[in-house]
Amino acid sequence: MSVLKVIEVLSGSATSWEDATQKAVSKASKSVKHIRSVYVQDQSATVKDGKVSEFRVNLKITFELE
Template sequence: MAILKVIEVLANSNKGWEDAAKNAVEQASKTVKNIRSVYIKEQSATVTDGKLSDYRVNVKITFEVN
């Protein structure tokens, strides 16, 4: 039986929400091993001069505990 743990991570990108999610997983994988999945809980963005300037995601990352 595998034991899984979930952490919540906030990440951002100036390219898009998909890139922000990739950044979340890449940063988490530096200290968390055995990542199995990512769930995008929320998306938001900031607006500068009438344009989207910073994309943000709140994700839940699931990983297996040894």
């Protein structure tokens, strides 16, 4: 039987929510092994001069414990 753990991660990107998600997973995978899934809990954006300047995501990353 596997034991899984969930951590919460925040990430941002000037490009898109998808890019912010990929950046979070790439960064987390450098220190967390056996990532199984990602759940995008929240999405938000910051606005500067009437345009979206940053896309932000709040993720829950699930991984298997050894």
